[in-house]
Amino acid sequence: MLYYKQRAIDQIVILTGAGISAASGLATFRDTGGLWENHDPMDIATPEAFARDPDLVYRFYNERRQQLRAVQPNVAHRALARLQQTVGQGVFLVTQNVDDLHERGGSEQACHMHGELQSMLCRHCGQRQRALATFDGKTACPACGERGGLRPDVVWFGEMPHDMDRIEAHLADCDLFIAVGTSGAVYPAAGFVQLARHAGAITVEVNREASDVAGFFHHHYVGCATDQVGLLVDELLAARVG
Numbered sequence: 001m002l003y004y005k006q007r008a009i010d011q012i013v014i015l016t017g018a019g020i021s022a023a024s025g026l027a028t029f030r031d032t033g034g035l036w037e038n039h040d041p042m043d044i045a046t047p048e049a050f051a052r053d054p055d056l057v058y059r060f061y062n063e064r065r066q067q068l069r070a071v072q073p074n075v076a077h078r079a080l081a082r083l084q085q086t087v088g089q090g091v092f093l094v095t096q097n098v099d100d101l102h103e104r105g106g107s108e109q110a111c112h113m114h115g116e117l118q119s120m121l122c123r124h125c126g127q128r129q130r131a132l133a134t135f136d137g138k139t140a141c142p143a144c145g146e147r148g149g150l151r152p153d154v155v156w157f158g159e160m161p162h163d164m165d166r167i168e169a170h171l172a173d174c175d176l177f178i179a180v181g182t183s184g185a186v187y188p189a190a191g192f193v194q195l196a197r198h199a200g201a202i203t204v205e206v207n208r209e210a211s212d213v214a215g216f217f218h219h220h221y222v223g224c225a226t227d228q229v230g231l232l233v234d235e236l237l238a239a240r241v242g
């Protein structure tokens, strides 16, 4: 059994955002001005942009997938993995990030509510499969052989996030909710802290600065995730009984 601030903790939900991967060198969305090839990523990550200029959108995600190959998970990813390995089923990790740094940092469970760069979806056969390093509208789907159907398996603005029922079930049952490196600017993830509080959970924010929903958190670890997440995990594991 874990204890946090003298309270028994059975179920933990952890939400991560771009801030946990920033220290690995991956740009966040709102910190850096986020302009890519003179386009705002917010204008590219949409079904309308894909319909309007598919090659621009394919290029954007191919370039982010290439960038991912050059970066490594950091100590914050590894600290969360250590918590998951030690506590087991009592930790549910949900991430807004589409990178694979949680998995490469040792997490065996990570719910990608916004999809994954390393996955691609064929609109002809519906198959989700490991993304090719680069692909576009002329690439044949490895599953069905059709061309013109492959798209990045990433949730665009206006599309439904993945696994919301499962996420909400974990939030309704959690005793501790931890948000790491997210601005609280985008729903539904920004509303998770309120669902956790409604369930009676203790809520903790780890961020370099106050997020848009900072007021809903009981405790704040202010600083870089690579410093703060390890401190929090050590605090939780030091108070473990049995």
Ligand code: APR
Pocket (backbone or CB within 6 Å): 016, 017, 018, 019, 020, 022, 023, 028, 029, 030, 031, 096, 097, 114, 180, 181, 182, 183, 184, 185, 186, 206, 207, 208, 209, 210, 211, 223, 224, 225, 226
């Ligand atoms: N350590 C801790 N926090 C950090 C660090 C760091 N090294 N660097 C940045 N941050 C924090 C910033 O203070 C900010 O609150 O991470 C957050 C990054 O916010 P965003 O760029 O808005 O990223 P995120 O919250 O993940 O965005 C949510 O919006 O654009 C959509 O789908 C996209 O998943 C994304 C979603």
